[in-house]
Amino acid sequence: MIERCPCCNARLKQALCCPRCKADLSNIVSSEQSAQYYLSVAIQAMLNNNIEKSSMAISQSLHLKITRTALVFREFLIQQQTKDTLDLLAQAQLIAAKNKLYTLRQLIPHSKKLQQLEQFASYLLFNH
DSSP states (O other): SSHHHHTTTBBBOOOSEEEEEEOOOOOOOHHHHHHHHHHHHHHHHHHHTTTTHHHHHHHHHHHHOOEEEEEEHHHHHHHHHHHHHHHHHHTTTTHHHHHHHHHHHSSSSSSHHHHHHHHHHHHHHTTT
C-alpha cells in the first residue's frame, strides 16, 4: 500500500483519496494489489513446476509495480532456468534447451548472457 500521495506527498492512511489534494488513488492501489496477486501466481506456478506460467506472471507483476521481492524472484527464476538449460545442453537435449531459453528470453529479453547461451544452443543444434 502506498504511504504517500504521489501528487502532493501527503501521508496516507488506508484512504483511496488523498486527504490533502483529493487525488483519486484507487487505480494506484488496484495496480499494487494486482502486482501482488501476479507475484503470488508466479511463485505458486514455479512450485507446481509450471515455469512458463510463472514467467508470464512475474513479468505481469513487474509491469504493474516494480518491487524488490518481484525482482529477486525473477532473478531466482532466471538463474534456476539457466542452470536447467545448461544441464539439458550437457545431456544433448537441444530442443528442450532451446524451449527453456525461449521462456527465459521472455523474462529478460535484452540479456547478453542469455543471447550468448541461445547462440551456443543454436550452434550445437545445427552442428549436431
